[in-house]
Amino acid sequence: MPARYNCFWKSPEFIAFAKRHADFQALGCELLGLSIDSNFSHIAWERNIKEHFGVEIGFPIIADLSMQVAKAYGMIQPGASDTSAVRATFVIDPQGVLRAMVYYPMSNGRSIDEFVRLVKALQTSDEHGLATPEGWQPGDKVIVPPPATAEQAEARMAEGYECSDWYFCKKEL
Template sequence: MNDATAPRMPGLNQPAPDFKAPTTHGEKTLADYKGKWLVLFSHPADFTPVCTTEFMAFAQRQGEFAKINCELLGLSIDSTHSHVAWTRNIKEKFGVEIGFPIIADLSMNVATAYGMIQPGASDTSAVRATFLIDDKGILRAMIYYPMSNGRSIDEVLRLVKALQTSDANGIATPEGWQPGDKVIVPPPKTVAEAEKRMNEGYECVDWYFCKKSL
């Protein structure tokens, strides 16, 4: 892939790319979500089965995201009319109401800014990309899935909770961490700190690997 065709990728821990775009709930901008966490996620196309399962799962967990101050915002390179027709179809056929906005990105401006277009994988469609943006507008995580396989919405929700917990407590979280599990204490940065670590009351396997309960 040469520089001319390589997708432009946003950077982790950098300000998320700004946007202003039409959605099924009116025009939305990144600034509209200031003070809240945001899950921005793209899908290849409306009226496709894998995307339908994902959107229903996001909709069914929307209340859980809301409880942790997190909003949902979908996107595909389809028109608003297509999005409206698709969400109405989901409600009619599956009994699930899509309560979050969906960006109509016919211009591909948002998809391009976020690196959602992957030449060779998606052509002119946005792949299954998920972006976690914190309440200060900083991009904290990116997750990409292939066209053929759906995301785990449980994992997206878990990751938002883990990031918020790390921010609030200055800790890291181990593999598969869930709220209530022990967390990882940041490793010592000096020889003197390492000498003290084993006697600081943490659950330690060695000086660099210690856990604690919150």
């Protein structure tokens, strides 16, 4: 039996990522799975998912048998089994810059909705030079960078930004 079958809790996440694959693609993102199992294990696992859950995994899964990539990204945790990588999600921008990394314990599943939200937030911040607050969703107000001068601070207050103080303002896009 392939090693992947011993990690039954990973299947729901891969199924959820597969179901949201088109949403990620619409945002200009590509999904890529990484596992320290073999290609043969991946093939058997993907067939099992299709057979039992009716879902095709439409993105590549890399077999990292040497664990070189897993180690480089900190997915092999100190004290963990040499044959078990933590579940992690990395958001890497088109320039190859690591923008976000999230590690989850083996016992808890990741929220795919949160990763879609995170990508949208990063894209909004990049496009507009603003920050997004906790829990931000598209259409919510964004945080404006602090003003560099007293004149800029006064102008913001006059322009109708929602300001708690001169240095912290929100606005609608």
